[in-house]
Amino acid sequence: MSYPSNMQDSLNAVVAGRERRMSETFPRATADAKEALLRGFHPDFLADTFAALRIGPNSGDRTPRELALLLEADSTLPKMGTVPPGGQSPFPPTINQSKPDYTCDILIIGGGGAGCSAAIMADNAGAKVMIATKLRLGDANTMMAQGGIQAADKDNDSPAIHYVDVMGGGHFANTPDLVEALVSDAPEAIGWLEDLGAMFDKNADGSMKTIHGGGTSRRRMHTARDYTGAEIMRTLRDEVRSRSDITLLEFSPAVELLTDDKGEVTGAILQNLNLNRYSVVRAKVVIIATGGSGRLHYQGFPTSNHYGATGDGLVLAYRAGAHLAFIDTMQYHPTGAAYPQQILGLLVTEKVRSIGAQLVNSEGNQFIFPLETRDVVASAIIRECSLNKCITTPTAVQAVWLDTPMIEIRRGAGTVKRELPAMVRQFGRHGIDIAKEPMLVYPTLHYQNGGVEIAADCATNVPGLLVAGEASGGVHGRNRLMGNSLLDVVVFGRRAGVAAAKVAKERTGDPQLGLTHVERWRKELAAKGLGSEVKSPLLLPDYTRKSRCPALDH
């Protein structure tokens, strides 16, 4: 056995209760019970971890303190006309209007699922596309999504049924136009990915193998083993690389948008992370597809997110005047790995519960229906820990059991290895055979439910600025269902690419490049007595030993 001896009693209770639990169905929670669970235990309701914004379009709205700090911060750019200390290539004191470093129709900031989908569609439409991405192309949360992608393409299902599930999952707060776009485009998105060569799990007759996810009323989750996001991302990335007309700049995050004197977005300033050089991009349209912000470790939670998920797009858009939506709600995935410490926070895909594993407390009892929505399951786990019906790991993390051996008993030997190869590998590296032993799990910071408010064509309230994917807000309301984020990045990435190409055609002449919005922001900061010590975007989290948040186990 690979668990410490002080966990053995509890582990024995899990094993002893398994036969009873095999035939036991834990009842689904009523609407009232769900509400009580959320209000009592969900991190979104921990009032003192939130702050009200004091500046910008969302003044007065509350958001986690860590995000508020960055949204209220100053630009990282030196004041106009100054030279940054130690910079090899000082930020140009004046932007050369006639000679930007790059010119394109559409600048896409971010190279994950949404950015690549947008690039392919815009390239199809004949636009001159450039992708600037902070790390490598494809280094994004998309790559890590294991569970699946929803689409109502079976005969017993329909986009309307999918619509009701999404609205219910999002607590009916979702923007209806966005949900309509999501569910209506879903079958086409799956077909498009398959035409690009993505390998979905299928039966011999070609029908899609589909499973349930938390909160779904139909089995509409399409999978590619438990590498669904990786399969989609590597396909999209390969397609982008096959298109020589798309210009790609890696290790080049945007540090500021550029605007004209009417406040319309006209490009961006990029920072080459290898050479510490800035460059100026002129574009007729900018698409922000920078993803999420889990690496800000809201409320001190571990995260399942990619290293680059620091919310840059929200910061850039906000400073340029974009309105944000639902920034007071984050998704804590109920099952992050809690043990061993080396994989703390790493996602244990919901597919594990979809195919038959139960959540069990330290006494060996079920405490929640395994496929409630994520916020409800996460709250139930936190409640169980608050009642002390949990295991405490050697690194002082509280956790409950996820009984994976049940999958093998229910569906036959070899199922775990076949359906969950990534999970088997990750736990196997640390000596835990999940086909034979349960896992220890606790909620992990997983998804940014909100973001820049968009319309169904990805337009924002700032002309020239479109947003797609996790950086946008509205489609998932206050809680996202499993399998709708991969769908979101493909559906809205594609829509953004099409819409941007159209706008680019309509915008004639060379847009004027300026930073008046930054100057305006700085005046407003000063007027409100806010300091300029904190700069944003953050770009990368600081995990070095002398970091400002050394306690984080990431």
Added chain:
Amino acid sequence: MAETGLVDIHIMGERHRVPDSLTILQAFEHAGYKLVRGVGCRGGFCGACATVYRLPGDYHLKFALACQTRVEPDMQLTMIPFYPANRSSYRLSELKGEAKEVLDLYHEMLRCYGCNTCTKSCPQDIDVLGYVAAIVRGDLAAAADISFDCIMCGLCVSRCPAELVKHNAALLCRRIYGRKLAPKSEHLARRRDEVKAGKFNSDIAVLKKQSKDELKKRYAERDIEPGE
């Protein structure tokens, strides 16, 4: 596997003392490195943190993902930030889906002499030689299946004496399989057509007009397809 002590490791020749519970990636950060290259998802999915190392008294070069591997005493570490690998250019829509096309685009696959170094260097435990053999014998379906868990870290390429770019060739096989060889899904094709014809527009228009309470009721009363 709690932290039980400190170990000495050597990062590019420099000695650092770190907690023995850390992964290699965390050990770099503990030593003070702020990583830009050589780091990605931190969860074993992206292949950005491919690492080689040696252990004392062992002549073997060892391979790992820095985010997935725990430090060991006196590990001699370095990172491979990016390993250059040939990638052929193609448009999938213009390919016929024949095995010969993969060998035309990656003709070096025929140079494999079966040393199996690729398989030994794979952090995903993929039978790399097995899928290379499948490509050579023209079985793209097998190549796609065997290589499916590839995270494209490139460690197999770094060690190949015949200089094969296996992970890119495997990706091409999977894309050909996904588009051309996998059996077609009739229900998906039907639904794509139905959506294009606007079959569901009115249903959704009705839902969009419903009040929150009406929608809540509908949600609470929805029938749920049984699991398996």
